[in-house]
Amino acid sequence: MANRQTEEKITALYERLSRDDDLTGDSNSILNQKRYLESYAAQRGYTNIVHYTDDGWSGGNFDRPAWKRLVADIEAGRVAHLLCKDLSRIGRNYLQTGFYTEVMFRQNGVHFVAVANNIDSEEQDSGEFAPFLNIMNEWYLRDQSKKVSAAYRVKGKAGKPTTNNAIYGYKKDPEDKDHWLVDEEAAAVVRRIFRLAVEGHGPYEISKILTQEKVECPAYYLARNGRGSRKNTVDTSRPYDWYGFTVSSMLTKPEYMGHTVNFRSSKKSYRDKRVKNDPSDWLIFENTHEAIVDPETWQLAQQVKRTVRRTDTTGIANPLTGLVFCADCGAKMYNHRGKRKKAGREYSVDFYSCSTYTLTFERETQMCSSHTVSTKALNALILETICTTASYAIQNKEEFIQKVRSISQVRQQEAAKELKRKVAKERKRSAELDVLIKKLYETYAMGKLEEKRFELLCAEYEKEQAELEQLLASEQAQLDQFHEDTDRASHFLALAQKYTDFTELTAPMIHEFVEKILVHAPDRSTGERVQEIEIYLNFIGKFEVPMPEPTEEELAAEEKRRQKRIRDHEKYLRQKERKQKIAEGLIVPGEPYQLVCQCCGEPFQSVRPNAKFCKPACREKFYRQEKRKAKETETSQTA
Numbered sequence: 001m002a003n004r005q006t007e008e009k010i011t012a013l014y015e016r017l018s019r020d021d022d023l024t025g026d027s028n029s030i031l032n033q034k035r036y037l038e039s040y041a042a043q044r045g046y047t048n049i050v051h052y053t054d055d056g057w058s059g060g061n062f063d064r065p066a067w068k069r070l071v072a073d074i075e076a077g078r079v080a081h082l083l084c085k086d087l088s089r090i091g092r093n094y095l096q097t098g099f100y101t102e103v104m105f106r107q108n109g110v111h112f113v114a115v116a117n118n119i120d121s122e123e124q125d126s127g128e129f130a131p132f133l134n135i136m137n138e139w140y141l142r143d144q145s146k147k148v149s150a151a152y153r154v155k156g157k158a159g160k161p162t163t164n165n166a167i168y169g170y171k172k173d174p175e176d177k178d179h180w181l182v183d184e185e186a187a188a189v190v191r192r193i194f195r196l197a198v199e200g201h202g203p204y205e206i207s208k209i210l211t212q213e214k215v216e217c218p219a220y221y222l223a224r225n226g227r228g229s230r231k232n233t234v235d236t237s238r239p240y241d242w243y244g245f246t247v248s249s250m251l252t253k254p255e256y257m258g259h260t261v262n263f264r265s266s267k268k269s270y271r272d273k274r275v276k277n278d279p280s281d282w283l284i285f286e287n288t289h290e291a292i293v294d295p296e297t298w299q300l301a302q303q304v305k306r307t308v309r310r311t312d313t314t315g316i317a318n319p320l321t322g323l324v325f326c327a328d329c330g331a332k333m334y335n336h337r338g339k340r341k342k343a344g345r346e347y348s349v350d351f352y353s354c355s356t357y358t359l360t361f362e363r364e365t366q367m368c369s370s371h372t373v374s375t376k377a378l379n380a381l382i383l384e385t386i387c388t389t390a391s392y393a394i395q396n397k398e399e400f401i402q403k404v405r406s407i408s409q410v411r412q413q414e415a416a417k418e419l420k421r422k423v424a425k426e427r428k429r430s431a432e433l434d435v436l437i438k439k440l441y442e443t444y445a446m447g448k449l450e451e452k453r454f455e456l457l458c459a460e461y462e463k464e465q466a467e468l469e470q471l472l473a474s475e476q477a478q479l480d481q482f483h484e485d486t487d488r489a490s491h492f493l494a495l496a497q498k499y500t501d502f503t504e505l506t507a508p509m510i511h512e513f514v515e516k517i518l519v520h521a522p523d524r525s526t527g528e529r530v531q532e533i534e535i536y537l538n539f540i541g542k543f544e545v546p547m548p549e550p551t552e553e554e555l556a557a558e559e560k561r562r563q564k565r566i567r568d569h570e571k572y573l574r575q576k577e578r579k580q581k582i583a584e585g586l587i588v589p590g591e592p593y594q595l596v597c598q599c600c601g602e603p604f605q606s607v608r609p610n611a612k613f614c615k616p617a618c619r620e621k622f623y624r625q626e627k628r629k630a631k632e633t634e635t636s637q638t639a
Contacts (some may be wrong), residue, residue, distance in 0.1 A: 015052070059091045067559075085114070156263055166183075171225075193247060194251065194256075197305060199507045204247075257286075334373065352378065354373070495513065528566075578609060597618055
């Protein structure tokens with residue numbers, strides 16, 4: 001035969017089947033396509049047959065494995081004949097299908113035959129109707145795509161999951177494919193991930209922990225159980241490979257609170273790739289299946305995740321990152337910790353200071369002040385605040401709820417009053433703009449204003465009005481929220497009852513209880529360093545626990561502590577003064593100090609820098625005089 005090929009090249013038989021093609025019956029099955037093409041090849045005497053089969057691939061997608069292999073063989077010059085059942089097997093995109101059949105196959109000398117369509121590239125007249133067939137094939141795909149998309153939208157809006165597979169932590173209900181059940185083995189890992197996140201561990205750190213503990217990664221776990229989209233392609237040689245992206249994605253899924261989330265992604269046309277939708281475009285149906293984590297834990301994980309935590313030289317991330325602010329300038333407080341050296345001695349430091357002051361410290365004009373506070377003192381105050389507030393809330397439940405509600409009402413009333421005033425002012429301005437635009441148009445219509453000037457002014461007014469409308473919508477939404485009854489006290493009570501041990505401040509306790517901390521500048525007006533620190537707790541804000549009047553014993557103990565602080569400060573000043581004198585050469589270490597007796601006023605020498613008297617007799621005389629003065633003062637007061 002003249003058309004019999006040489007043995008060096010092959011006869012390629014291409015078969016393709018998609019799920020849409022299953023609807024047309026068995027005639028399109030892969031087995032029938034193979035038999036059909038083999039019979040045709042035998043009739044024509046084509047030998048050296050090789051099958052290229054794509055089972056389960058759409059005709060609109062040319063990124064098919066067997067098709068890509070076939071194209072590579074054609075470009076390498078290994079194919080003499082290419083047979084397919086009909087043009088729709090090649091593809092349903094008329095532009096790309098036309099490129100292959102009209103351009104590529106011809107350029108590479110491939111004899112192409114679409115058997116059922118009676119198209120043979122060696123018979124010139126047979127291909128005249130091919131472009132119309134390609135258009136019809138694409139129309140079929142487009143029509144099927146619209147039907148699938150419509151069914152997808154209906155299902156999604158009805159609150160049924162639109163995903164083919166349940167996410168890690170869940171499995172499909174055998175009795176209802178649209179309902180998810182908790183997969184306890186995977187759910188335990190999910191709960192662990194959220195717990196680690198609340199403790200302050202980042203996604204990358206969590207992934208390292210799970211990999212080191214040899215916890216099976218989601219893809220491998222699902223594949224091992226015959227589930228998931230990657231059950232046939234997962235790399236089984238690496239079962240414990242967790243990635244930060246995987247953990248981060250899991251932490252943001254509302255599905256773990258028991259919600260169904262539909263329309264995470266979309267595409268404008270069946271030709272396009274799917275793109276992620278903005279979360280505001282998601283459709284969320286709440287409480288459709290059992291929750292793995294409670295809403296409070298989920299929200300807390302989002303809050304902790306948003307805060308960037310960096311490990312320093314100690315190798316430990318600071319749990320207070322993003323919570324401590326300067327009360328004066330509002331900037332974050334920087335944490336300084338590590339080792340420092342002074343006078344040949346190494347010592348540890350751990351304190352907070354205002355970031356504005358720190359960043360402008362070496363400039364000519366400093367901004368703000370240091371607001372320095374030690375981390376130890378801050379942690380002690382946080383623990384005390386949480387402990388006293390939680391204890392009071394649990395022991396005085398009704399009183400606590402009433403107090404929180406009254407504080408919330410006052411705060412809401414003040415904020416609502418200010419917001420109402422602002423909204424009224426903006427609405428008035430919006431009405432004024434309406435009048436201005438109307439008058440502007442009338443002036444332009446009468447020919448008193450140039451078109452260019454009219455368009456410029458009109459655009460400015462309309463822009464201002466659009467911004468006002470946006471602002472009004474946002475403020476009105478805030479105003480509406482003030483009228484909603486949110487029982488913050490109950491949420492705090494539930495949180496307080498969750499903890500049984502308040503003796504040690506932990507990272508989860510900080511993240512769950514603390515909203516923010518404001519550090520004020522220290523006040524030294526009384527001679528002592530007094531610093532105010534405001535701690536705002538989640539749900540209830542800044543809450544003052546009613547404290548009973550201090551007893552005489554407590555007052556005495558406080559006075560004792562105050563006197564000790566004064567003595568310690570005086571000691572510090574004396575040591576500082578001595579160091580200064582040593583530096584100036586006024587004092588030589590090891591030699592006696594030149595002092596003045598506080599009783600007789602005579603100069604004397606002593607090895608102790610704080611000696612007050614030159615001899616014991618002066619000491620006794622001085623204290624007798626002091627005792628006599630105190631007795632006379634007491635007598636005069638009683639008289």
